[in-house]
Amino acid sequence: MQLAARDITVEGRLNGVSATFQPGTITAICGPNGAGKSTLLSALANLAALDAGQVLLGDTALTAIAPQMRAQRIGFLPQDGQIAWDVAVRSLVALGRMPFRDEAPDKVARALAALDLTAFADRPVSTLSGGEKARALLARVLAGEPEWLLADEPLAALDIGHQLTLLRHLRAEAARGTGVVLVLHDLALAMNHADHVMVLGEGRLAASGAPAHALSEAIIAKVWGVSAKWIGEAGGRALIME
Numbered sequence: 001m002q003l004a005a006r007d008i009t010v011e012g013r014l015n016g017v018s019a020t021f022q023p024g025t026i027t028a029i030c031g032p033n034g035a036g037k038s039t040l041l042s043a044l045a046n047l048a049a050l051d052a053g054q055v056l057l058g059d060t061a062l063t064a065i066a067p068q069m070r071a072q073r074i075g076f077l078p079q080d081g082q083i084a085w086d087v088a089v090r091s092l093v094a095l096g097r098m099p100f101r102d103e104a105p106d107k108v109a110r111a112l113a114a115l116d117l118t119a120f121a122d123r124p125v126s127t128l129s130g131g132e133k134a135r136a137l138l139a140r141v142l143a144g145e146p147e148w149l150l151a152d153e154p155l156a157a158l159d160i161g162h163q164l165t166l167l168r169h170l171r172a173e174a175a176r177g178t179g180v181v182l183v184l185h186d187l188a189l190a191m192n193h194a195d196h197v198m199v200l201g202e203g204r205l206a207a208s209g210a211p212a213h214a215l216s217e218a219i220i221a222k223v224w225g226v227s228a229k230w231i232g233e234a235g236g237r238a239l240i241m242e
């Protein structure tokens with residue numbers, strides 16, 4: 001089922017953005033600081049108060065879906081997520097089962113393994129490093145096995161090995177039909193790993209399409225004001241700043 005923003009406006013943050021996200025694909029939302037990426041992502045989870053427009057899941061407005069059902073279907077990882085209680089990593093990840101009111105230890109174990117956290121399962125979260133904490137917060141979302149996985153900069157705190165593991169896991173999730181939407185600052189990760197890229201600039205959609213189209217050198221120059229050049233082959237491109 002598609003997830004679609006229809007002409008959404010959040011005063012001062014997003015200005016009439018329409019965008020359709022496809023299940024079974026990885027979409028990257030890119031753009032400069034303050035462009036409205038996090039606002040759009042939170043709107044897609046019904047976590048931003050809209051001044052105009054609506055978000056639809058299939059034909060149904062998100063606002064018409066009961067909160068518990070919405071939480072079952074849409075998993076959301078905010079930027080700089082906070083951990084309120086110093087519980088064991090396994091208990092934190094198990095909180096991802098709250099919308100289902102079950103404990104599903106198999107799904108919790110799968111999410112821990114996907115983020116390479118099995119060995120940390122009994123450690124208090126306060127003892128984790130920044131990147132380990134970021135992985136634990138993402139594992140909490142994965143434990144809910146949502147139909148839509150929305151994550152704001154999930155790779156930013158991760159080393160390259162864990163970035164790759166997570167990207168492979170997200171690709172496998174997409175292959176199972178999950179819609180994956182990621183806010184990414186790293187344009188090479190978006191270019192090499194997304195199926196579709198949406199570029200936001202000053203609260204508006206500046207480009208949308210296949211990565212090579214939406215992240216062309218011309219669009220990077222226009223939206224980011226940076227002269228940059230792509231080198232390398234499809235799937236392994238690097239961005240060189242000039």
Ligand SMILES: Nc1ncnc2c1ncn2[C@@H]1O[C@H](COP(=O)(O)OP(=O)(O)OP(=O)(O)O)[C@@H](O)[C@H]1O
Nearest residue numbers: 012013014031032033034035036037038039040079
């Ligand atoms: N709660 C708020 N109240 C008022 N303005 C806000 C609020 N949150 C964000 N903004 C503003 O809205 C704009 C868009 O913010 P948003 O966080 O969506 O940008 P972003 O593209 O995710 O940026 P970044 O790359 O820096 O994370 C920014 O100018 C920001 O200052």
